[in-house]
Amino acid sequence: xxxxxxxxxxxxxxxxxxxxxxxxxxxxxxxxxxxxxxxxxxxxxxxxxxxxxxxxxxxxxxxxxxxxxxxxxxxxxxxxxxxxxxxxxxxxxxxxxxxxxxxxxxxxxxxxxxxxxxxxxxxxxxxxxxxxxxxxxxxxxxxxxxxxxxxxxxxxxxxxxxxxxxxxxxxxxxxxxxxxxxxxxxxxxxxxxxxxxxxxxxxxxxxxxxxxxxxxxxxxxxxxxxxxxxxxxxxxxxxxxxxxxxxxxxxxxxxxxxxxxxxxxxxxxxxxxxxxxxxxxxxxxxxxxxxxxxxxxxxxx
Numbered sequence: 324x325x326x327x328x329x330x331x332x333x334x335x336x337x338x339x340x341x342x343x344x345x346x347x348x349x350x351x352x353x354x355x356x357x358x359x360x361x362x363x364x365x366x367x368x369x370x371x372x373x374x375x376x377x378x379x380x381x382x383x384x385x386x387x388x389x390x391x392x393x394x395x396x397x398x399x400x401x402x403x404x405x406x407x408x409x410x411x412x413x414x415x416x417x418x419x420x421x422x423x424x425x426x427x428x429x430x431x432x433x434x435x436x437x438x439x440x441x442x443x444x445x446x447x448x449x450x451x452x453x454x455x456x457x458x459x460x461x462x463x464x465x466x467x468x469x470x471x472x473x474x475x476x477x478x479x480x481x482x483x484x485x486x487x488x489x490x491x492x493x494x495x496x497x498x499x500x501x502x503x504x505x506x507x508x509x510x511x512x513x514x515x516x517x518x519x520x521x522x523x524x525x526x527x528x529x530x531x532x533x534x535x536x537x538x539x540x541x542x543x544x545x546x547x548x549x550x551x552x553x554x555x556x557x558x559x560x561x562x563x564x565x566x567x568x569x570x571x572x573x574x575x576x577x578x579x580x581x582x583x584x585x586x587x588x589x590x591x592x593x594x595x596x597x598x599x600x601x602x603x604x605x606x607x608x609x610x611x612x613x614x615x616x617x618x619x620x621x622x623x624x
Contacts (some may be wrong), residue, residue: 336363336598339381339388341417343395344372351582352394354590355597362594380405388603392416392523394580397426397470408609416600417579421557425577428469428498431556438555440548441573443500451493454486465504465528467491477527489620503573505566508534512541512549513562513583516596519549520586524564536583548572560593 340356349372354426356366360468365390369376378385381404391408395401402422409419416544425431432445447463447469457464464488467477479502491497504598507529513520521541525534530553541549552574554562562581565572583589 336389336601337365337367337598338597338601339369339391341369341371341391341393341395341401343399343401344370345399347396347490349582350564352392352593355392355593358590358594364598369404370394371404376404378407382413386499387413390415390597392580392597393419395423396421397505414601416597417558417560418549424556425525425558425561425579426470428467428471428576430495431577432498433530434555435546435574435577436554438551440551440555441571443503443573443575448497448499451486451491451497454480454497454499455483455489457485457499459484461499461501464499465498465502466491466497468494469473469496469498475527476620479528492596502528503566503568503570505568507573510539510545510565511562511584512529512545512565513586514549514558514560515583515586515589515592516559516599518592519546520583521545526566536585537541544572548574560596 336359338359339358342352342354346352356368360366367405380389381388387408391405391413393401395405402419405415405422406419409415415422423430423619424434429445429447432442435442436445442466446457454464454466462480462482464480465477465562466480468475471477471514478489480489489501505526507526509526510525511522513522519541521539523536523539525536548565549563553559553561556577558577558579560580562578562583563574564576564578565574567573583593586592
């Protein structure tokens with residue numbers, strides 16, 4: 324049985340959202356937590372930047388949640404906490420192992436190419452000076468931090484001589500990829516867990532272009548590409564950045580739990596997915612689901 328406000332459940336699910344400082348005041352994922360609370364579920368927010376996290380309490384049977392949901396920066400402490408509860412056999416959204424595959428960009432490049440997903444050739448540099456070894460024929464190069472997020476600190480280097488002129492972030496490892504000719508904008512593909520959406524987005528390499536950021540039609544090709552990425556990484560809630568090139572669509576980046584900007588009714592869509600994944604994860608780890616998750620299964624059967 325369902326209402327407009329979601330499934331009618333016999334008792335609330337207990338959910339823990341792990342939210343880092345960067346996203347503490349953002350719309351996402353707070354709107355998802357708000358919907359779940361409105362539906363009668365118990366939602367706690369763990370802020371790893373502000374509290375001493377009691378891992379024993381988080382992983383003990385009496386204190387464990389039905390699911391743990393992560394919204395964090397690429398190399399933030401939230402992922403360590405999620406991996407700790409996941410390693411204890413507790414349900415996480417997304418699967419904690421899938422998040423690690425997507426967060427480390429050099430690993431993500433390897434996963435994508437091994438799965439046959441169109442992805443640029445990728446070079447790894449432990450420090451910026453090593454980019455001087457790149458052959459001239461690889462230029463122009465796109466250089467980005469291995470742990471970057473939100474399209475930050477991405478630069479184009481047109482020639483070896485320009486390496487010393489551009490501001491490269493040398494605080495961590497770097498990736499370099501040949502620049503791919505494109506229309507001057509990116510397309511963001513979002514998977515809410517049940518539906519795929521597409522939106523035109525401003526390219527970090529073409530800031531001067533006047534781009535109308537809006538939802539566009541999801542073609543069969545784009546849908547198939549999105550689902551292939553989900554299967555390869557084991558992600559359920561995710562986004563990918565793609566660009567149209569003379570060789571077809573190419574995946575540039577994979578993000579777990581993105582902003583989902585412009586997706587209609589996204590808070591409810593994600594809330595339902597979180598509940599469904601919590602119930603499925605509980606079954607996989609042979610852990611009894613709460614009465615609310617059992618009711619959800621019956622309500623949506």
